[in-house]
Every structure is written in C-alpha cells, then in structure tokens.
Amino acid sequence: MNKEHFLIELKIYLKPLNSQQQALILNKYETIFEERLAEGDTEEQIAKSLGKPRGIAEEILQEFDISVPEKRIERDGWQEIQPVVNNDYYYEEELEHPYEDPYRSYERPHHNGFTRFCQIAGVLSFNFLFMFWIIFAFIMVFFAFWLVGVVFLFSPILGGISVFTGFNDGAMFQLFASIFLSGAGIVGLLILTPLTKFFGKCLQRYLQWNVRVLRGEV
Template identity: 80%
Template structure:
C-alpha cells in the first residue's frame, strides 16, 4: 500500500468526523510520510509500519465516542464502514464521495537564482573545506583501528609459530602476550562494529541532506 492508498482508505474510515478534523488528521499522517521518505524509507515500508488505516481510524473514532461495527458496506468497489455514533455526539455531514477533499501534497520550495547559487556554493564549500577532511580523517582512524584489531586477533598465530620454532622463556612470553593481544582484538572488534554501523548511518543521512539541498528541496 502506497501513501495515496493509505490516506484515501484512512479518509473513508474517518468519515464520521467533521471535514476540519479529517483534514487535520490526514495532514498529520501525510507529514509522517514526507519526513520518513526524506530519510530513505519507501511508501510501502512506512504504510506497513503505521498499521492498517482501519485500526488507526478506530482508535481515533473511539476518542470521539464513536464505535465501528464489524458490518461493512460495499460501495463502488470500496469496503466502507458504517459508524454508530453516540446520541450525544454531533458530527457534521460530509459529502458521499471520499475524494472531495484535496490533500496538501509536498511542494518543492521556490528559490530564486541567487539563493540557489548561494545554497549550492555554500554546501560545496562547506564540504570541501571542512566536512571532507573530517570524514576522511575519521575514516582513516576507523580503518587503522580495524587493522590493529585484526592484527591483535591474529597474534596468537605468530606466537604459535615462535613456540614451534624454539621453546624458551622468550617464546613463552611472546605466546602469552599474543593471547592477551588477541583478547584485546576481540574487544576492539566488538566496539568497532556498532561504531562503524553508526557512522555509516550518519554519513548516509548527511549525504541525503546534501542531495536534497542541491536539488532545491530544502
């Protein structure tokens, strides 16, 4: 289910509410879609995580003391609910057709040529003069840490080779030291793995932000 189908179905189930209440709720969920689309999620993933529109509508209608029976009405190929409202609750009649309200879709902000030039020049300059070098330095440090951790992890192999070449006090010390370094390497890998994943996510979001700025979406 994509965003359009999700909002249409949600609108149908929210029919007992007033037009203003429907618009407010639909705009809220449309904003959720836009925010999560901006960070790389697909419309289908967002709709799946939000849940079924009927369930969302039922929770909202319960706040207005409106119950939704199991019985459904068939209308123009859509499954539509027939709400049962509390007698003390008044709600505004809305037109039969579920599409009479237009959704406020996301519109790309309009910038003049000078503003766009400043945006692009500013982003490129900021990245080249600062962020590129910071990211490069962090990647190099991260790579060095991974290299050291792997070498430490494999150090018992070198210790075993030393022992097999000749058994003495020096080789025994090297063996015990290599075992200690191997443990340090395991700890290093346990720390570096989530750190690398976190850096990857941050870098991905920063890259997406740069792309949006260059496209004029911000």
C-alpha cells in the same frame, strides 16, 4: 503505495476525527516513515509493512466508538466516507480536499533561481571545504581501528608459530602477550561495531539531507 499516498488515504479515513487528532496520528506515521527511510527501507516497503490505511483507521476509530461504513468509489478514485457517530461525540466538519491543513507541508517548496543557486553552491562549498575532510578523517580512523582490532584478534597465530619454531622463555612471553592482545581485539571490535553502525546512520542521514537540498525539497 508510497508515503504520500499512504498518508493521504489515512487522512481520508480519519475524517470523523477533528483536525488536532488527525494531525497527531498523521505526524506519528510520518515519523515512522522518516525513521525507517533513514534505515534504508523504501516507502513501498514501509507502507506494506504498516498495512492498509483503512484497517489502521478503523482500529483508531474504534477507540472513539466510531464506525465508518463502506461507500462506493467516486469517479475521481476517492472513496466517500460518511461517519456514524454516537450522540455524545462531537464531529467537526473538515475540508474535502485531501491536501488541506497538514498535507500542505508535504508539498515541495518553490524557490526562485537565485535561491536555488545559493542553496546548491552553499551545500557543495560546505561539503568540499569542510564536511568532506571530516568524513574522510572519521573513515580513516575507523579503518585504522578495525585493522588494529583484526590484527590483535589473530595475533595468537603469530605467538603459536614462535612457540613451535623455538620453545623458550621469549616465545612463551610472546604467546601470552598475543593471547592478551587477542582479548583486547575482541573487546575493541565489540565496541567498534555499534560505533561504526551509528556513524553509518549519521552519514546516511547527512547524505539524504544533501540530496533533498539539491532537489529543492528543503
């Protein structure tokens, strides 16, 4: 089950709620999909981890003291749901088509040929003339810092070699200096690790945005 099918089925089971309540809940789960997609999960993995839409909807409807009886599956594959509502709850009749209201935002926008050409040309030009060099510079900076941090981390090996090859004041100074550099390397790597992960996530989201633009989803 992908994101679109998950949200459609959830909307169907949430029909006893009014449109505003449905929109808030659906926006919440759409945000969950977007965040986890940015982290590298697939739509199928996210939907499987969230659970069945009917179970989610039943838990939500219980908070409103609403029960949804099981109904047979119609020929078109959609399940008919007739809500049972208590006397003090107002039920707002909704349109039957699952793509109405908030689901219209999931449809891919339609652009003419000239607009698509401008989008693709603009994105490619912007990346080649500007973003490519910035991303390349950041990658080189991170690579240099990681290289220096690793060298600092293993610097006591060189200090130990200098002590064993010739024990003197200069060798001892090199050993203590290498130990200090090793500590600085550990601290530097601890700082670089979250920064590198953050840069990777930003780069991943930017690449996903480029793919969406090139596919005409924006």
